[in-house]
Amino acid sequence: MSSLKLRAVRKSYGNVEVIKGVNLDIKDKEFVVFVGPSGCGKSTLLRMIAGLEPITGGDLEIGGQRMNDVDPSKRGIAMVFQSYALYPHMTVRENMGFALRFARVPKEQIAKQVNAAARILALDPLLDRYPKELSGGQRQRVAIGRAIVRQPEVFLFDEPLSNLDAELRVHMRIEIARLHKELQTTIIYVTHDQVEAMTLAQTIVVLRDGIIEQVGRPLDLYDDPANQFVAGFIGSPKMNFMATSVVASGKGSVTLELTHQGKTAITLPLTGPLPAIGDKVTLGVRPEHFELAGSGIADIALDIDVAEHLGATSYIYANTASGEQIIVEREESRHELEQSGLSVAIPATKAYLFDAAGQRLR
Amino acid sequence: MAQSALARSERINGWLFVMPALVLLGIFMVYPILWSLWMSFQVGRGMNFSFGGTANIMRLTQDPVFLRALSNTMLFLAMQVPIMLVLALFFANALNDSKLWGRGFFRTAIFLPCVTSLVAYSVIFKSIFAIDGIANQTLLVLHLIENPINWLSDPFWARVVVITAITWRWTGYNMIFYLAAMQNIDRSIYEAARIDGVPAWARFWFITVPLLKPVILFTSVISTIGTLQLFDEVNLLTQGGPSDATLTLSLYIYNLSFRFMPSFGYAATVSYVIVILVGILSLIQFIVAKDRRA
Ligand SMILES: Nc1ncnc2c1ncn2[C@@H]1O[C@H](COP(=O)(O)OP(=O)(O)OP(=O)(O)O)[C@@H](O)[C@H]1O
Ligand SMILES: [Mg+2]
Numbered sequence: 001m002s003s004l005k006l007r008a009v010r011k012s013y014g015n016v017e018v019i020k021g022v023n024l025d026i027k028d029k030e031f032v033v034f035v036g037p038s039g040c041g042k043s044t045l046l047r048m049i050a051g052l053e054p055i056t057g058g059d060l061e062i063g064g065q066r067m068n069d070v071d072p073s074k075r076g077i078a079m080v081f082q083s084y085a086l087y088p089h090m091t092v093r094e095n096m097g098f099a100l101r102f103a104r105v106p107k108e109q110i111a112k113q114v115n116a117a118a119r120i121l122a123l124d125p126l127l128d129r130y131p132k133e134l135s136g137g138q139r140q141r142v143a144i145g146r147a148i149v150r151q152p153e154v155f156l157f158d159e160p161l162s163n164l165d166a167e168l169r170v171h172m173r174i175e176i177a178r179l180h181k182e183l184q185t186t187i188i189y190v191t192h193d194q195v196e197a198m199t200l201a202q203t204i205v206v207l208r209d210g211i212i213e214q215v216g217r218p219l220d221l222y223d224d225p226a227n228q229f230v231a232g233f234i235g236s237p238k239m240n241f242m243a244t245s246v247v248a249s250g251k252g253s254v255t256l257e258l259t260h261q262g263k264t265a266i267t268l269p270l271t272g273p274l275p276a277i278g279d280k281v282t283l284g285v286r287p288e289h290f291e292l293a294g295s296g297i298a299d300i301a302l303d304i305d306v307a308e309h310l311g312a313t314s315y316i317y318a319n320t321a322s323g324e325q326i327i328v329e330r331e332e333s334r335h336e337l338e339q340s341g342l343s344v345a346i347p348a349t350k351a352y353l354f355d356a357a358g359q360r361l362r
Numbered sequence: 363m364a365q366s367a368l369a370r371s372e373r374i375n376g377w378l379f380v381m382p383a384l385v386l387l388g389i390f391m392v393y394p395i396l397w398s399l400w401m402s403f404q405v406g407r408g409m410n411f412s413f414g415g416t417a418n419i420m421r422l423t424q425d426p427v428f429l430r431a432l433s434n435t436m437l438f439l440a441m442q443v444p445i446m447l448v449l450a451l452f453f454a455n456a457l458n459d460s461k462l463w464g465r466g467f468f469r470t471a472i473f474l475p476c477v478t479s480l481v482a483y484s485v486i487f488k489s490i491f492a493i494d495g496i497a498n499q500t501l502l503v504l505h506l507i508e509n510p511i512n513w514l515s516d517p518f519w520a521r522v523v524v525i526t527a528i529t530w531r532w533t534g535y536n537m538i539f540y541l542a543a544m545q546n547i548d549r550s551i552y553e554a555a556r557i558d559g560v561p562a563w564a565r566f567w568f569i570t571v572p573l574l575k576p577v578i579l580f581t582s583v584i585s586t587i588g589t590l591q592l593f594d595e596v597n598l599l600t601q602g603g604p605s606d607a608t609l610t611l612s613l614y615i616y617n618l619s620f621r622f623m624p625s626f627g628y629a630a631t632v633s634y635v636i637v638i639l640v641g642i643l644s645l646i647q648f649i650v651a652k653d654r655r656a
Binding site for chain 1: 548550551553554555556557558559560561564568569572573575
């Protein structure tokens with residue numbers, strides 16, 4: 001019923017193109033998260049789906065119907081804004097029921113729907129308060145309640161949690177996940193917080209500069225990024241990147257030389273097309289994938305800069321001899337690390353390789 | 363309690379800074395106000411007057427010209443202020459639309475009258491509404507009237523011209539307040555309402571108007587005060603005529619003091635009528651607009 005289809009969707013402001021041809025299929029009842037750095041066009045794309053921004057080119061379908069020129073109120077959507085966008089002069093109850101008055105819903109029905117939404121969101125005791133008498137988290141719940149009351153097919157969220165403090169954010173995140181289970185509707189959720197994206201999404205859409213870099217399940221993006229941008233964007237702390245060049249290539253593997261690591265050589269298996277000798281490539285290793293020296297395929301010596309002990313794990317910020325910053329995650333023998341320097345090994349099976357254009361070499 | 367030297371010197375410095383302003387206020391505001399209050403109990407003509415108790419107040423109730431001026435002023439107030447504020451609100455709403463073409467031009471055009479020279483615009487209004495002026499010519503060409511209207515010598519039309527003139531002059535002024543307030547309203551509130559299917563008229567009536575309530579109250583108080591003191595337009599356009607049809611309280615005060623045999627005491631009494639009216643009307647507006655939920 002409420003699947004979405006975007007075909008070559010574009011958006012220009014004057015001469016500036018901010019959405020550069022987006023193709024995307026969203027299944028019914030799917031929880032999709034748009035992530036990407038600031039200014040990549042997440043909000044713009046969401047607002048185009050909502051009908052708040054005209055679509056410059058391409059087609060938007062919701063539930064099998066072309067919606068490019070349909071009024072926002074007739075698209076079967078509801079939106080929750082970052083700023084909450086509550087009506088300041090109305091109580092929580094009035095905020096939630098206001099729009100229904102114009103949909104010719106009878107009064108008793110409005111009251112019933114408002115009460116039902118309030119129960120889902122635990123807003124019952126707050127129904128007669130004004131927005132200014134609520135905390136940030138409560139306001140956001142009211143904004144979500146206002147969306148629920150309309151019983152839309154698709155929920156749109158634009159960074160709904162970014163005005164909340166860290167603790168509340170975690171709490172609301174869980175609440176939204178629960179809500180999705182309960183309501184069984186399609187949700188499109190915009191955030192630049194990749195933790196939110198990883199924890200909430202069934203499907204993540206990574207955007208950069210108005211184009212989609214990759215679409216996939218959270219773990220697929222994490223384990224199998226399509227390019228250097230996605231590899232760097234998903235995961236915290238970031239994946240480490242080291243500049244290397246190809247010294248030998250053939251028979252399903254490449255040998256690399258870590259350019260500034262005293263000519264350390266690494267051989268990696270590859271199944272796809274191989275790079276040519278002399279190509280500059282980038283080696284990527286996630287912080288938690290480093291192994292102890294001697295156990296992997298190549299040892300690199302690091303100077304420890306700072307160690308952050310988070311409790312269960314520690315992040316060690318270190319520099320290579322050539323000055324590249326490397327982050328290593330360690331769970332064991334952490335005290336010893338601080339005294340001595342650190343030597344780590346790169347695991348052959350968990351290293352990623354990217355060509356000069358940033359595309360993944362597999 | 364012992365005061366430190368620093369605190370004392372700060373206090374003295376503070377008083378020194380506000381003293382010039384206080385002295386000026388005292389000489390030019392407080393003293394005349396008290397003097398006029400005292401004057402309003404004086405009877406007599408020209409420079410020889412004596413204390414008359416409530417004589418001036420009794421005279422008010424029997425003075426047909428005063429009652430005429432009072433009813434004219436109230437009529438102007440009742441007609442002009444609502445018309446002007448509603449117009450200003452609609453203009454502001456229209457000009458707040460970022461998609462409107464040429465809105466910078468329209469904003470300036472609507473605001474311009476209130477910074478235009480009063481005399482210049484009175485002359486133009488007079489010529490527009492002259493018997494052979496452009497107003498009559500246009501209406502004749504459009505066959506809306508058979509014979510030219512004698513705008514400024516017909517009691518009804520003279521009032522219409524005065525109301526038109528003040529409205530033309532002050533609508534833009536009020537519009538600026540509304541525009542400023544509208545730009546402070548979070549745009550996503552309107553977007554949320556649009557998505558939720560709230561029609562445009564309801565967004566205006568149930569969102570914009572309530573959120574502008576404090577500004578609407580402010581402008582209505584300011585406009586009420588302005589219209590109660592209405593003087594310039596009537597003085598320049600009609601001098602209160604024809605046969606006192608557009609005589610206002612302020613114009614009557616002026617006439618009492620400077621045109622007729624001066625009757626300063628009585629003029630002061632009439633001006634206190636304006637003060638009391640301003641007080642009562644402002645109070646009513648505050649009570650009506652009071653946010654009972656806040
Ligand atoms: N009205 C506009 N006119 C011109 N350019 C605009 C307009 N609105 C947005 N843009 C541009 O479009 C691009 C995408 O903006 P958008 O708001 O979608 O970014 P975003 O991904 O939501 O970023 P953030 O995470 O900071 O919210 C930005 O480069 C922005 O400067
Ligand atoms: Mg945004």
